[in-house]
Amino acid sequence: MAGPDAMAELVAEAVGGSRSALARLISVAERGGEGSAALEAALLPCRGESYSIGITGAPGAGKSTLASALTTELQTAGERVALLAVDPSSPLTRGAILGDRVRLQPHLGNPEVFIRSMASRGHLGGLAMATCTARRVLEACGWPLVLIETVGVGQAELDVAGATDTVLVVLNPGWGDEMQANKAGLMEIADIFVINKADRQGLEATRRDLEAAIAANAPTRRPAIVETVATEGTGLNALREAIADHRQQTTASGEHQRRRQARAVTELRDLARARLELALEAQLAGAAGKALADAVTRRETDVDSAARRLLATLFTRSDPEQAP
Amino acid sequence: MSGKRILMAKTGLDGHWRGPTIVARALRDAGFEVIMIGMARPEEVVQACVDEDVDLVGLNIGGHIDVAVRAVTALREERPELPVFCGGVVPPHAKRKLEALGVEVYPPGSQLPDIVGAARRLTGLG
Amino acid sequence: MNDKNSDGKAWVSTSGIPLKPFYRDEDIPPQHRERLAAAPGEPPFHRGAYPTGYRTKPWRIFQLSGFGKPEDENARIKFLLEQGETGFIMEHDRNTGDHCYNVDHPEVVARREDVGLTGAVMQSVRDIDICMKDLPIETSYAHAGGAVVQHAPFALAGYWTVAKRRGVALDRLPGTGQSDYFLTYLGCVTKQQVPTDTGLRFNADIMEFCDRHLPRWVPVSIAGYNAADTGLNAFQELGALFANAVEYLEEIQRRGTMPLARAARGCGGVSFRMSMDLFEEASKLRAARLMWQQLLAERYDIRDPKVANLRIHCVTAGSRMTYQQPMNNIVRGTIMALAGALGGVQSLGVSGYDEALSIPSEHAHQMSVRIQQILQEETNVSAVTDPLGGSWYVETLTAELVERAWSFFDEIQAQGGFLASLDSGWLHEKAAENQHREFMAQETGEQVIVGVTAHKDDSSPYEVDGFMGVDDAFDVALERLEDVRRTRHEAGAAAALRQLEQVCRGSDNIMPAMMDALDAEVTLGEIGDVWRDVFGDWATPIQT
Ligand code: B12
Ligand SMILES: Nc1nc2c(ncn2[C@@H]2O[C@H](COP(=O)(O)OP(=O)(O)OP(=O)(O)O)[C@@H](O)[C@H]2O)c(=O)[nH]1
Numbered sequence A: 001m002a003g004p005d006a007m008a009e010l011v012a013e014a015v016g017g018s019r020s021a022l023a024r025l026i027s028v029a030e031r032g033g034e035g036s037a038a039l040e041a042a043l044l045p046c047r048g049e050s051y052s053i054g055i056t057g058a059p060g061a062g063k064s065t066l067a068s069a070l071t072t073e074l075q076t077a078g079e080r081v082a083l084l085a086v087d088p089s090s091p092l093t094r095g096a097i098l099g100d101r102v103r104l105q106p107h108l109g110n111p112e113v114f115i116r117s118m119a120s121r122g123h124l125g126g127l128a129m130a131t132c133t134a135r136r137v138l139e140a141c142g143w144p145l146v147l148i149e150t151v152g153v154g155q156a157e158l159d160v161a162g163a164t165d166t167v168l169v170v171l172n173p174g175w176g177d178e179m180q181a182n183k184a185g186l187m188e189i190a191d192i193f194v195i196n197k198a199d200r201q202g203l204e205a206t207r208r209d210l211e212a213a214i215a216a217n218a219p220t221r222r223p224a225i226v227e228t229v230a231t232e233g234t235g236l237n238a239l240r241e242a243i244a245d246h247r248q249q250t251t252a253s254g255e256h257q258r259r260r261q262a263r264a265v266t267e268l269r270d271l272a273r274a275r276l277e278l279a280l281e282a283q284l285a286g287a288a289g290k291a292l293a294d295a296v297t298r299r300e301t302d303v304d305s306a307a308r309r310l311l312a313t314l315f316t317r318s319d320p321e322q323a324p
Numbered sequence B: 001m002s003g004k005r006i007l008m009a010k011t012g013l014d015g016h017w018r019g020p021t022i023v024a025r026a027l028r029d030a031g032f033e034v035i036m037i038g039m040a041r042p043e044e045v046v047q048a049c050v051d052e053d054v055d056l057v058g059l060n061i062g063g064h065i066d067v068a069v070r071a072v073t074a075l076r077e078e079r080p081e082l083p084v085f086c087g088g089v090v091p092p093h094a095k096r097k098l099e100a101l102g103v104e105v106y107p108p109g110s111q112l113p114d115i116v117g118a119a120r121r122l123t124g125l126g
Numbered sequence C: 001m002n003d004k005n006s007d008g009k010a011w012v013s014t015s016g017i018p019l020k021p022f023y024r025d026e027d028i029p030p031q032h033r034e035r036l037a038a039a040p041g042e043p044p045f046h047r048g049a050y051p052t053g054y055r056t057k058p059w060r061i062f063q064l065s066g067f068g069k070p071e072d073e074n075a076r077i078k079f080l081l082e083q084g085e086t087g088f089i090m091e092h093d094r095n096t097g098d099h100c101y102n103v104d105h106p107e108v109v110a111r112r113e114d115v116g117l118t119g120a121v122m123q124s125v126r127d128i129d130i131c132m133k134d135l136p137i138e139t140s141y142a143h144a145g146g147a148v149v150q151h152a153p154f155a156l157a158g159y160w161t162v163a164k165r166r167g168v169a170l171d172r173l174p175g176t177g178q179s180d181y182f183l184t185y186l187g188c189v190t191k192q193q194v195p196t197d198t199g200l201r202f203n204a205d206i207m208e209f210c211d212r213h214l215p216r217w218v219p220v221s222i223a224g225y226n227a228a229d230t231g232l233n234a235f236q237e238l239g240a241l242f243a244n245a246v247e248y249l250e251e252i253q254r255r256g257t258m259p260l261a262r263a264a265r266g267c268g269g270v271s272f273r274m275s276m277d278l279f280e281e282a283s284k285l286r287a288a289r290l291m292w293q294q295l296l297a298e299r300y301d302i303r304d305p306k307v308a309n310l311r312i313h314c315v316t317a318g319s320r321m322t323y324q325q326p327m328n329n330i331v332r333g334t335i336m337a338l339a340g341a342l343g344g345v346q347s348l349g350v351s352g353y354d355e356a357l358s359i360p361s362e363h364a365h366q367m368s369v370r371i372q373q374i375l376q377e378e379t380n381v382s383a384v385t386d387p388l389g390g391s392w393y394v395e396t397l398t399a400e401l402v403e404r405a406w407s408f409f410d411e412i413q414a415q416g417g418f419l420a421s422l423d424s425g426w427l428h429e430k431a432a433e434n435q436h437r438e439f440m441a442q443e444t445g446e447q448v449i450v451g452v453t454a455h456k457d458d459s460s461p462y463e464v465d466g467f468m469g470v471d472d473a474f475d476v477a478l479e480r481l482e483d484v485r486r487t488r489h490e491a492g493a494a495a496a497l498r499q500l501e502q503v504c505r506g507s508d509n510i511m512p513a514m515m516d517a518l519d520a521e522v523t524l525g526e527i528g529d530v531w532r533d534v535f536g537d538w539a540t541p542i543q544t
């Protein structure tokens, strides 16, 4: 694993405009562990602000196609666009087919567009563990706009709200029962509802249902509704404007700042939890853990006391650099 | 977890999807992350390989061999160490041409375990 | 009786129908007994389209052919006709033709060496004229190219325009252009193509136009072959093919512009794949004729025997042709061709022995013709129609295929119909599932492919190197394109193109405007630009 100097060098290269350095940094983030920690540290001094847009919705709703059309739209407005596209890993084999790029064909080879496919690698919540780090890498490298496509959302996969500045929830005409079941969650996270595949039947009914659901569940936030046909590029202008409005409103109201604050808390919690878990597992596998488990088996101590003792072993070191 | 990433591209303006699909699924089932980019020109293959920072490149060749050769040559310039393997319509003369460039060739009739084995070997998984 | 071997191996047909060790009379299901007595040429036609079979009309020897420049393709077609081919097929280059791009399109330029590899480049009526030079268009059944839906209006209008210029009346021309959904919406999905509903409009327009002007032309020819070689099994191929036909017929019914029976006649010339399961494949053709007759009678009340007898072209399964030990493919080609003959085809193409290496070399092409000639002239299979009729096995298999095919047809209807099952990727997934199963069966040794999974020969893996093609197709095409642009009557071309665009934006039949456009020397890519502009791009459901 690269030491801090090598990492700083790679970061400098990426910030200097090397795409391959940028790409390798994202790989470092994906591999996680101490490399990723070193990367975070190396990114800290970097300036650079980017605005991030999350795109979430059921499998096949047209997220990638929409991301592609939106990229085209933003490109014509002169913006450089980076996209992180997350697809699920198989829980059984850990393998994945990352197919989002096929929808992004129009942007293949365009130097103004950076696309990176990421496998969720067992992370629940719709993003990969490394997505936020990857976003920070892009930010450091001066990509002003970062689109993040989640895996198709199920029940609890709503992490994208914490990770991005504007969240697009993509629905289709005739949004099915799965969506109904998930309505409350989506109402909570959506900044803009995109009814994509507006060329399909049932558009009117869906819009009505959606308006009613917003009135019932999110009367104060009132997320905008935009209709698009991503495959034809229809409605993208309106979507770009809706995003710009949302950005402007949240910036003016201070909401934007509050979200970033909340994001920091979330990331802090996630990372701390992940480290805690790792340390816990290590301890459990070590001598102390074995001894405690034996004691419980032999009924020399109760489980709860053993658990507290185990935790205590994690926090006995005084050097914070050595903490889990 | 292997975490090894393989790019799968089609060099021809050619839609035969059975080959790349069955190969991609076999690689996924063996734990690889397979990034599909569809039909891509040589320079597009190169940029995708760079951006995706892949460990191995898979080319499905449906058209003329020289188009694939140009893609391989461009890749070698950008990332000389990156291994490439391929399959599809590769008659013996084309196979020889690619092999001379250090590309492993899996012509029609290749068995999936052999292809998966090659992917493991080429990505250093043994 | 059981269908398991002593070692537990299941004996099933390739499509998964359980097979008994032998068959008896009582195996034929009751509802299929009544038809047994019918003669060939009589409804329900399972025994054959015509009573006298090959005695009066040998099947047509019809080989896919073409590459390089139009003159290269012309020479190959003439070669095949000399060898005894009795119809001819004009293959267009897929980079340009199938995508409706001119050679100077960036996607094509980036792959310039590929241009002409699998068909001749024909960008204007001038190129088509070269390709058709001295071909017997009045007397030979032609496949004019345009197998791909969005390309068919161009290829057809081009062929017809050349014929007109030569003074051949359109109503005398025999042939087809295919215009098949399975080829590029299921099989080989192009980089760009019109959405499926636009394709339906094109095909219905072609049907109407032929109804008015080209009575001897088969306007559309649904190619089950393409579905099967993409992965659908025998009964799925049947079910999907008729689901496609229903889509055409119902579009014509909605339009009400021509009698439905004539539309049915227009889409009653189809193709199937002949693969290696000899009896299942022969039975499939019998099942197909039976199903067409049932469909027309029961769904549309069409009972005219001239309409209800399905005419069938077959191609031997390219996917059964191996890269390893390619000479074995001559045997495979013969067996698959025999299946077609036993099933009663009207027309047949045999894949080259170098199928897995390249498009056919001259020698491979010659062998494909010879195989058919040997069958026709040396084996006496032509003497008796439906030689398998009355076989308990074949009759039972025919019945079983019919039943399974109708349930697959129903499944497609439940998906919202044929086009919906393409749009959603449902059919693709069916094909992919079968292919996955096949690979697993090869791994376990349940399925054997000689020379590939067994009886391998490492010492001399190849005996042939495939066909090398020509290397000047791109350069010549570019010159000719520039030449057309320089020398055509520009105002006339521009006006014809504008007219075409206007028709496309409305709802009139596009074919008259296409005829004018081709006559005015509008080029392929210009027409493709109109398609892309007016109709947009199909939302491909698959990810390769
Ligand atoms: C089935 C088939 C079709 C199907 C489509 C199947 C599909 N969806 O993929 C249909 C019938 C629709 C079709 C249509 C056409 N086809 Co076709 N088709 C074939 C055929 C018979 C088999 C291909 C196949 O699917 N095999 C099964 C798969 C699993 O095998 P595979 O693709 O070879 O993949 C294996 C290996 O090659 C390898 N592999 C493949 N990719 C990769 C990638 C990597 C990284 C690795 C490691 C390995 C690997 O692993 C796989 C497992 O062993 C071949 C001939 C042949 N026998 O190979 C012709 C062939 C490919 N077709 C050909 C042609 C010309 C066409 C058409 C243009 C004909 C026409 N004009 O109508 C059209 C295409 C139109 C278009 N716009 O593109 C030519 C191509 C010639 C050339 N390039 O020089 C061939 C070689 C036939 C021929 N001799 O003419 N075709
Ligand atoms: N008719 C129509 N089809 C669309 C539209 N947008 C996308 N599609 C099609 O819907 C299918 C799925 O699109 P994707 O963009 O891959 O969907 P996705 O949400 O990214 O899918 P996952 O990443 O697999 O969850 C593809 O076939 C698209 O072409 C649209 O506006 N109209």
Ligand SMILES: [Mg+2]
Pocket (backbone or CB within 6 Å): A063, A064, A065, A099, A100, A149
């Ligand atoms: Mg996607």
